Amino acid sequence: MAAMNNDWIDRVFGEDALQGLQRIPDGSVDLLLADPPYGLGKDYGNDSDKLDTAAYLRWTEEWIDAALPKLKPNGSLYIFLTWRFSPEIFVMLKQRMIMNNEIIWDRRVPSMGGGTRRFSSVHDTIGFFACAKDYYFDLDAIRIPYDAETKKARSRSIFVGAKWLELGYNPKDVWSVSRLHREHRERADHPTQKPLEIVERMIKASCPPGGIVLDPFMGSGTTAVAARRCGRRFVGFELNPEYCALIEQRLAQLDGQTPGERPLAERSA
Template sequence: MHWSPNGPDLVVHGDNLPVLTALPDASFRLAYLDPPFNTGVRRERHRVTSTRSDGGTAGFGGTAYERVRTLAAAFDDRFADYWGFLEPRLEQVHRLLDARGTLYLHLDYREAHYAKVLLDALFGRDSFLNEIVWAYDYGARTTRRWPPKHDTILVYVKDPERYHFDAAAVDREPYMAPGLQTPERAARGKLPTDVWWHTIVSPTGAEKTGYPTQKPLGILRRIVAASSEPGDWVLDPFAGSGTTGAAAAALGRRFVLVDESADAVAVMAERLGQVAVTAAPR
């Protein structure tokens, strides 16, 4: 695999960890990660003991820790394996973001609170920007509890003093009570908040690629528009159907997409047109 900031957009087939490791520091303005929870890959369970350290990352109450993986595992032992898979990839993404860069980590609502603790340790608590709730109204329902109809997207910045965010570039939404606004404001709409009401990809719509975990283009367009500029490089290590690349291309950004699924790579190649496809380094 060869990548250059002056080279073409790239789709990489293979394990994303060696791909991330091979990329140079500070190469990307934006990284979006939508990792699978159940990867189907056998991994050995392991523990890392938290130790106090003056050189560590600030944790609860200002106390420094070298690692907080054990802390999360103490609350949910199932999470230890998942974080053992995800943590080194997020460490690489942190390295790959430039000084104005932003991470969007898209997770199931059942895992987001554990990830928040661990990302606070990796990025620093001051680098936490938002917890976005993507709410939708589709799928099976239950009458035994409030039906869960949202995903969580955690947003962290590389440098809380320098990150890029362009609210003016983001699509606007209708006011929920337009009668309370002036006609001009009602016609213009409002900036989105940290709760995004957006439908899923319609099973019968033109946007559907057939890939099972495809995310809506509208969600990724908003992320790319807000946190990058034309010409910037965007990274998606769990690219799936290639929605991040489609949004980046439509908005004049460059992209590197990675997925270990041959089906995903085939969908991306068809969706994104004349994109370069290469194999991950071993």
């Protein structure tokens, strides 16, 4: 049973999420942000992405059932998926939550190469789910501002003072954000690192200031970095000790510290 104290907050534990989730009290997390292995055989320094289809889907259902109770009654979930498994996993989640959006992340992959027997895959699928109809969502925090030319064109009296014109428009469900290529300034040594722009949009929209974001598969630590940058708390798990060290390094750089000045990521006993 999880201890009812806060020593799990702002920590990344070097352990399997299925065991580590027991550390977290039920009903204590505002946002669950999950970027699990996609079931494509990627090398994360272990065998976590080398399950066959049936085993992968069983494992997915197992961690979902372990993680969802940690959410508050008005909490939300974003999950990164590949099109290969998103239909099955969306069905799992729709039996447990309310589905708000299927978001398409256009990775802006250049038009070159690719397969010759099918269309090139250049997107990831993201599911946005909520525990209840009154889920937290701050649209104003993520509005996209209109440019000066657009505002000028909407100068008729009926538009004067319109909130949507002044603050910007609601992001659509297709997000065109470049993947982190090898020369990208954000890029760390991780094969499937997600851009801060995407993760910060999720956090600003679906986690209140000072709230807690849970990431069961921390990877390079983008969720932790984004939470810190956005004034939120975080907790997560990561199997690979090299990635745990990378997370500590990224957060230390963000805070202007030397890695190791605080016990962020640790191997559980």
